[in-house]
Amino acid sequence: MKITPSYISIAVTAALSATSAMATPGISAVFTSYSTAGTPTAINISGSGLCASPCATPTLTLGGTLLTVTSVSATFVSANLPVLSDGDYTLSLTAGSSGSTTFALPIVAKSGVGATGPTGPTGAGGAKGAETTVNPR
Numbered sequence: 001m002k003i004t005p006s007y008i009s010i011a012v013t014a015a016l017s018a019t020s021a022m023a024t025p026g027i028s029a030v031f032t033s034y035s036t037a038g039t040p041t042a043i044n045i046s047g048s049g050l051c052a053s054p055c056a057t058p059t060l061t062l063g064g065t066l067l068t069v070t071s072v073s074a075t076f077v078s079a080n081l082p083v084l085s086d087g088d089y090t091l092s093l094t095a096g097s098s099g100s101t102t103f104a105l106p107i108v109a110k111s112g113v114g115a116t117g118p119t120g121p122t123g124a125g126g127a128k129g130a131e132t133t134v135n136p137r
Contacts, residue, residue, distance in 0.1 A: 052096025
């Protein structure tokens with residue numbers, strides 16, 4: 001079968017249309033990592049279209065503060081967090097010309113020690129101790 005130039009043109013146009021379509025970024029979940037002291041230290045974002053094609057590091061801000069991205073793929077982004085006060089923040093991810101998306105993210109430091117709970121029940125009595133005889137003089 002002989003392929004004429006018009007068939008080639010149609011095939012190339014269809015291939016270019018399919019590869020030039022970029023996915024708008026979408027965040028499906030955000031997980032916060034904490035230090036042993038309970039301070040939030042990093043976020044891990046999962047979703048789709050999180051980096052522009054070819055995959056370039058997205059711009060990531062939290063409450064207007066630019067974050068340092070440490071790992072990136074089309075479906076996962078990690079970034080370090082600065083020291084933050086507890087509160088509600090807007091996470092914004094811009095994936096080049098693919099677009100941007102936002103995500104509401106509450107940040108709460110975890111305390112290493114919780115509040116003191118109620119007093120528990122009294123335990124069973126111990127074994128009877130040894131008897132001693134006092135020798136009067």
